[in-house]
Amino acid sequence: MRVGTIDGEPEAAILALGRVAWAAITVEDRAGSLAENVLRRARGKSQISTLIRDAVLELSSREPSDAVNEAIEWFGRSSAALIERNQILHSIPTVTYPGDGEPFLVHWPNAGGPPVETPLNAVILDEIADRLQGIAAPNGLKFGSAWTPCPSLSPNRSSPVRGAARPVERREPLPGGWRW
Numbered sequence: 001m002r003v004g005t006i007d008g009e010p011e012a013a014i015l016a017l018g019r020v021a022w023a024a025i026t027v028e029d030r031a032g033s034l035a036e037n038v039l040r041r042a043r044g045k046s047q048i049s050t051l052i053r054d055a056v057l058e059l060s061s062r063e064p065s066d067a068v069n070e071a072i073e074w075f076g077r078s079s080a081a082l083i084e085r086n087q088i089l090h091s092i093p094t095v096t097y098p099g100d101g102e103p104f105l106v107h108w109p110n111a112g113g114p115p116v117e118t119p120l121n122a123v124i125l126d127e128i129a130d131r132l133q134g135i136a137a138p139n140g141l142k143f144g145s146a147w148t149p150c151p152s153l154s155p156n157r158s159s160p161v162r163g164a165a166r167p168v169e170r171r172e173p174l175p176g177g178w179r180w
Contacts, residue, residue, distance in 0.1 A: 010122065012122035013103075013120050013121060013122045013125060015122070016121075016122040016123075016124075016125035016126045016129060017088070017120070017125055019125070019126065019129035020085070020088055020089070020125050020128050020129045020132065021089060022129075023129045023130075023132035023133045023136060024081075024082070024085035024088075024089060024132055026132070026133065026136040027078055027081050027082060027085070027132050027135050027136045028048050028082060028085070029136075030078070030136045031048060031051075031052055031075065031078040031079075031082070032048055032051060034055070034071075034074075034075075035048075035051040035052055035054065035055035035075070036051070038055040038058050038059060038071070039051070039054055039055055039058055048082060049079065049082065052075050052078065052079050052082075053079075055075055056072055056075050056076070059071050059072050059075075060072065074135075077135050078135055078136075081131065081132050081135050084128065084131075084132075085132065086107065086109075087105075087107040087109075087116045087118060088105055088107070088118055088125075088128065090107055091105035091106055091107035091116075091118065092105065092106055092107075093105055093120060094106055102119065102120075103119075103120040104117045104118060104119045104120055105117070105118045105119075105120055106118075
């Protein structure tokens with residue numbers, strides 16, 4: 001294996017890495033959608049960590065309840081999961097020299113601190129993917145009164161919202177290929 005590549009890695013490890021990526025996308029989308037609804041505004045260009053922080057601040061200003069506490073706790077877990085996501089998806093595949101040659105992913109945090117190493121191992125990556133999927137699972141989101149849908153963010157509105165389903169107009173093939 002060359003530094004910066006994943007040539008020759010076991011298929012199971014690469015599939016597990018894909019599961020991590022998919023689960024991370026799901027967590028970020030779910031956290032973003034919930035934060036948008038708590039804040040009653042669209043995400044725009046805000047980073048997900050900023051959106052989560054703002055949603056927690058908004059929830060903290062509400063009347064305390066089990067639902068609000070559960071929502072704040074869920075945002076905390078999703079924030080930690082997104083940090084773990086960064087440690088994997090923004091890392092560099094490498095191996096140790098000299099050593100056993102076992103591949104791992106290394107991430108140097110932008111905020112400084114020591115690098116984080118994650119073995120490029122199917123079992124470990126599957127555990128991380130399962131943890132991320134558990135956070136994003138719809139049955140884990142029972143916020144009750146803390147979840148107040150925002151009509152201005154409804155996908156049925158005429159103005160487009162990030163992540164909302166939009167109809168795609170299918171066009172006929174033109175000479176030279178398809179045009180959308």
